Amino acid sequence: PATESKRLRIAMQKSGRLSVDSQALFTSCGLKINLREQRLIAHVENMDIDILRVRDDDIPGLVMDGVCDLGIVGENVLEEESLQRQLDNDSFDYTVLKRLDFGGCRLSIAVPQEDEYRGPASLDGKTIATTYPRLLGRYLKQQGVNARVVNLKGSVEVAPRAGLADAICDLVSTGATLEANGLKEVDVIYRSKAVLIQRKELTDSKQLKLIDKLMPRINGVMQANE
Ligand code: ATP
Ligand code: ZN
Known part of the structure; x- marks a missing residue:
């Protein structure tokens, strides 16, 4: 125009x-x-x-x-x-x-509450659901972790319970949503x-x-x- x-x-x-x-x-x-x-x-x-x-x-x-x-x-x-x-x-x-x-929020890795987590290496060979595949991919690469990334546009926090993923990478502000879905925040990968x-x-x-x-x-x- x-x-x-x-x-x-x-x-x-x-x-x-x-x-x-x-x-x-x-x-x-x-x-x-x-x-x-x-x-x-x-x-x-x-x-x-x-x-x-x-x-x-x-x-x-x-x-x-x-x-x-x-x-x-x-x-x-x-x-x-x-x-x-x-x-x-x-x-x-x-x-x-x-x-x-x-x-303000953080992009974090979360896993089922009962899972043991000993740092990013625990994600090796796992499947991680996220709306932010590129940010997560960069983090995994930096950490030398080999994981499968599943790109979901919504309902990321139910993916582990639904058997779609072992872990998630999602936005967190209070953590209440994670807790409600039986997940715990284990690593912050990006602060926004x-x-x-x-x-x-x-x-x-x-x-x-x-x-x-x-x-x-x-x-x-x-x-x-x-
Ligand atoms: P749209 O319909 O515009 O696509 P959306 O559902 O993708 O909306 P919102 O949930 O409204 O997006 O979040 C917009 C932005 O707000 C996020 O990208 C993030 O930068 C920021 N934000 C702050 N706190 C949170 C939070 N707890 N969860 C999600 N996003 C948050
Ligand atoms: Zn959006």
């Missing part, structure tokens, strides 16, 4: 663990968004910004492909997409503008927070000015939250 409209496009999660905090951050930065509007694109009334509400999994790709200018996404999803794109020889460039103070990312090769001076205006506000909001 012709680039007559130079409105800054920001991608955020439509609904999920990052959406309330992302929206609150925008609001604190002075963006007037119609909160009731449940559409894909929300126009910011008082600035040249459009907010795109999408699945969190789509955000890294939208920014890396230059379709969106900024995005808020978990580092776990961002890093998984980067690793996948490196393997596929696709572009995976972006800049992290800010590590945010929400969306939400980050604000920018596409590479953003050169429009009006858009860059707008980002320069937003960043001190974001820093201010985060300092106030401390």
Whole structure:
């Protein structure tokens, strides 16, 4: 499309663990968004910004492909997409503008409570279910562990009970879900927070000015939250 409209496009999660905090951050930065509007694109009334509400999994790709200018996404999803794109020889460039103070979680290995676990070597020859095959694969390689990785998009925590896997690698914040499924967390392989990312090769001076205006506000909001 012709680039007559130079409105800054920001991608955020439509609904999920990052959406309330992302929206609150925008609001604190002075963006007037119609909160009731449940559409894909929300126009910011008082600035040249459009907010795109999408699945969190789509955000890294939208920014890396230059379709969106900024995005808020978990580092776990961002890093998984980067690793996948490196393997596929696709572009995976972006800049992290800010590590945010929400969306904290860890990607951990968990095994059935009754299982003995003596470090990553215990996973040798085992099957591990995860939504993050590339992050897990990198970890296993670093540890010199030979395990089979099963990629599940959901219900990872029931995989051991269902006989689909010996262990899982999943996101944890409190550990309550693991416990409810008879699992115990045995190793943390990645610590994540939400980050604000920018596409590479953003050169429009009006858009860059707008980002320069937003960043001190974001820093201010985060300092106030401390
Ligand atoms: P979508 O419908 O957008 O694909 P989703 O179900 O994949 O949503 P959520 O569960 O909303 O994703 O999680 C979004 C992000 O929130 C995660 O990728 C992670 O960065 C962060 N997060 C923080 N705490 C947790 C947690 N306890 N479990 C899962 N994700 C968490
Ligand atoms: Zn998702």
